[in-house]
Amino acid sequence: MARATSTQRRWVVTIVAWSVGLLIFFPIFWTILTSFKTEAEAIASPPSLFAFEWTLENYGEVQERSNYFRHFMNSVVISLGSTLLGLIIAVPAAWAMAFSPTPRTKDVLMWMLSTKMLPPVGVLIPIYLMFRDTGLLDTRTGLVIVLTLINLPIIVWMLYTYFKEIPGEILEASRMDGASLRDEIIHVLTPMAVPGIASTLLLNVILSWNEAFWTLNLTAAKAAPLTAFIASYSSPEGLFYAKLSAASTMAIAPILIMGWFSQKQLVRGLTFGAVK
Amino acid sequence: MGSISLKQVSKVFGDTTVIPGLDLQIEEGEFVVFVGPSGCGKSTLLRLIAGLEDVSGGVVEINGQDATRIAPAKRGLAMVFQSYALYPHMSVRKNIGFPLKMAKMDKAEIDKKVEGAASVLNLTDYLDRRPGQLSGGQRQRVAIGRAIVRDPAAFLFDEPLSNLDAALRVNMRLEISELHQQLKTTMIYVTHDQVEAMTMADKIVVLQAGRIEQVGSPLDLYHKPRNRFVAGFIGSPKMNFIEGAEAAKHDAAVTGVRPEHLSLSKTEGTWQGTVGVAEHLGSDTFLHLTVDGIGGMTARTSGEFDVHHGDRVYLTPRADRIYRFAADGNAIA
Numbered sequence: 001m002a003r004a005t006s007t008q009r010r011w012v013v014t015i016v017a018w019s020v021g022l023l024i025f026f027p028i029f030w031t032i033l034t035s036f037k038t039e040a041e042a043i044a045s046p047p048s049l050f051a052f053e054w055t056l057e058n059y060g061e062v063q064e065r066s067n068y069f070r071h072f073m074n075s076v077v078i079s080l081g082s083t084l085l086g087l088i089i090a091v092p093a094a095w096a097m098a099f100s101p102t103p104r105t106k107d108v109l110m111w112m113l114s115t116k117m118l119p120p121v122g123v124l125i126p127i128y129l130m131f132r133d134t135g136l137l138d139t140r141t142g143l144v145i146v147l148t149l150i151n152l153p154i155i156v157w158m159l160y161t162y163f164k165e166i167p168g169e170i171l172e173a174s175r176m177d178g179a180s181l182r183d184e185i186i187h188v189l190t191p192m193a194v195p196g197i198a199s200t201l202l203l204n205v206i207l208s209w210n211e212a213f214w215t216l217n218l219t220a221a222k223a224a225p226l227t228a229f230i231a232s233y234s235s236p237e238g239l240f241y242a243k244l245s246a247a248s249t250m251a252i253a254p255i256l257i258m259g260w261f262s263q264k265q266l267v268r269g270l271t272f273g274a275v276k
Numbered sequence: 277m278g279s280i281s282l283k284q285v286s287k288v289f290g291d292t293t294v295i296p297g298l299d300l301q302i303e304e305g306e307f308v309v310f311v312g313p314s315g316c317g318k319s320t321l322l323r324l325i326a327g328l329e330d331v332s333g334g335v336v337e338i339n340g341q342d343a344t345r346i347a348p349a350k351r352g353l354a355m356v357f358q359s360y361a362l363y364p365h366m367s368v369r370k371n372i373g374f375p376l377k378m379a380k381m382d383k384a385e386i387d388k389k390v391e392g393a394a395s396v397l398n399l400t401d402y403l404d405r406r407p408g409q410l411s412g413g414q415r416q417r418v419a420i421g422r423a424i425v426r427d428p429a430a431f432l433f434d435e436p437l438s439n440l441d442a443a444l445r446v447n448m449r450l451e452i453s454e455l456h457q458q459l460k461t462t463m464i465y466v467t468h469d470q471v472e473a474m475t476m477a478d479k480i481v482v483l484q485a486g487r488i489e490q491v492g493s494p495l496d497l498y499h500k501p502r503n504r505f506v507a508g509f510i511g512s513p514k515m516n517f518i519e520g521a522e523a524a525k526h527d528a529a530v531t532g533v534r535p536e537h538l539s540l541s542k543t544e545g546t547w548q549g550t551v552g553v554a555e556h557l558g559s560d561t562f563l564h565l566t567v568d569g570i571g572g573m574t575a576r577t578s579g580e581f582d583v584h585h586g587d588r589v590y591l592t593p594r595a596d597r598i599y600r601f602a603a604d605g606n607a608i609a
Contacts, residue, residue, distance in 0.1 A: 172328050173361035177375035177422065178349040187374075191365045 028252070035059070035245035042241040058246035066229060068250055075225035075251075077140050078215070079208035082147035083201055086155045089148070091197075094159035095185060099168060109160065112153040120150070120213050131218055138220045146218065147208045154207070155200055162196025163189070195265070202262050209255045226251035278339065278429040278462030279304045280325060285334035287320055287486075294320050295486040297334060302430075302464065302479075307456050310466045311473040311509070312483035318466045321483070322432050325464065327351050338429060349378070354423035355432040358439065360415045362407040362422075368394075369403040372421040379426075393421040396455075413444045420455070430462035437472065449476060470510055474498070482506050504605040507532050513562060515599070516573045528600035528608055535562070535576035537597035542583070545590025549573065551583050567591065 136142030
């Protein structure tokens with residue numbers, strides 16, 4: 001009896017999980033599918049699932065009309081740059097909060113996180129003006145700075161959580177062994193926190209890669225990453241679903257592939273400390 | 277080199293005073309054990325010497341020099357932690373060599389020293405393993421290896437054996453004592469286990485609530501406890517304390533008799549009691565009794581003494597081994 005119930009339950013759970021998974025994946029799947037249709041088929045009603053004439057025409061046209069590679073490189077530089085800069089700032093910050101906390105540490109962490117609750121558009125104008133006056137508009141440097149600042153609270157929080165799991169005695173042992181603060185962070189703390197740092201890095205690359213609000217508002221031509229590349233297809237001429245889909249597919253493909261290969265690391269990182 | 281002296285050292289955490297201010301002199305080459313119940317401040321005291329905690333007041337001198345504000349790394353001390361605190365991502369070789377690497381020592385020199393330490397500690401076959409692949413005793417030895425390669429002025433041990441099982445604990449206790457004989461370096465050892473303290477120490481420091489209750493050699497403390505706390509803490513099984521009329525006979529508020537200073541007889545003696553539990557160890561017999569007019573007592577006799585639960589026995593305290601304490605707990609000379 002008990003076994004029958006548990007089998008039944010497993011079936012239900014499996015079906016629910018698959019449904020949720022497919023539901024989440026469907027828009028991406030539909031985008032990819034649409035990218036292989038002609039513009040006419042893309043807006044046909046009812047839409048056809050597979051019974052259409054497959055074409056690569058959209059990809060060709062997108063490639064011709066805009067420089068994918070330049071946008072791609074901008075995305076790479078901006079997301080990696082902001083992630084690395086963020087880590088350089090966040091590792092010492094999280095170290096300090098995890099290993100020499102003060103009564104105010106929790107408040108500082110909450111305050112940092114609270115900056116994420118502010119709608120970004122609330123600070124768009126001041127930031128835009130500052131960027132204009134300092135010549136950072138439409139530069140990769142400018143985007144690296146703004147994305148670092150946007151994601152820093154999350155990086156600090158994640159690292160703080162991982163560092164909390166490292167026994168303080170090990171760091172004290174390294175201090176007794178003659179390690180300077182720098183040695184302690186480089187030789188002991190960082191290697192022990194590698195899984196955590198790696199998943200923080202991955203998550204942050206993904207967040208920066210997908211960041212659209214700031215990249216669209218602060219770039220024009222030179223520093224525009226892939227988000228701007230996609231947006232350029234939903235423009236004045238009206239919507240061209242097939243080309244838009246082709247552009248989107250090209251934009252998300254690199255990060256999708258990266259996510260696929262690192263999913264184990266990501267899941268491990270995000271659930272770190274949950275079970276022990 | 278390795279003398280340490282504490283002058284009016286105190287430690288306060290927030291509103292809690294852990295150590296109200298104490299003086300202690302540790303001579304070069306001594307094996308000093310800090311012992312006391314948990315929460316007595318013994319680990320804090322060790323961490324103050326190590327520099328892992330800042331003192332709230334007073335001076336820590338190492339080799340005659342003020343080290344109060346010197347970073348732990350620069351004090352020339354090595355510490356072995358209760359949790360071993362090995363670096364999990366490094367091999368045994370790298371763990372032991374880490375302090376030398378931090379001292380910017382030459383690679384060949386590091387290898388030589390690591391191998392030397394490993395052979396002393398029987399770790400040669402495990403040099404390329406990670407700490408996770410070692411047993412508790414081996415991990416403890418790696419932690420000790422990491423300490424000895426540095427030739428420190430003194431070793432600090434923070435309850436190093438409390439994570440080991442009983443048999444291993446006895447072995448490691450011997451190994452540490454032997455190491456002290458070999459190296460002749462000052463060692464400060466923290467434990468709550470008075471047997472470890474008695475067997476290893478040249479000098480025992482008994483602490484309670486951050487205060488030093490008594491400092492002396494193990495036998496000093498055993499024979500001449502300064503107060504009731506030390507008398508009860510040192511010795512196993514614990515000293516029996518007797519209050520009331522029986523104590524008044526000796527002009528004391530409390531008298532104490534160690535279990536081994538009670539002679540047992542089935543026929544005659546000063547007191548009579550009923551056996552509650554009899555522990556027959558072969559070499560010794562421990563009796564937990566209820567003595568008429570006094571209460572619970574423990575008696576110890578060597579060899580076999582054939583009594584069981586419910587039997588009546590006589591006890592006689594050795595007249596020259598009755599300890600007397602005043603109402604404030606201090607011993608009466």
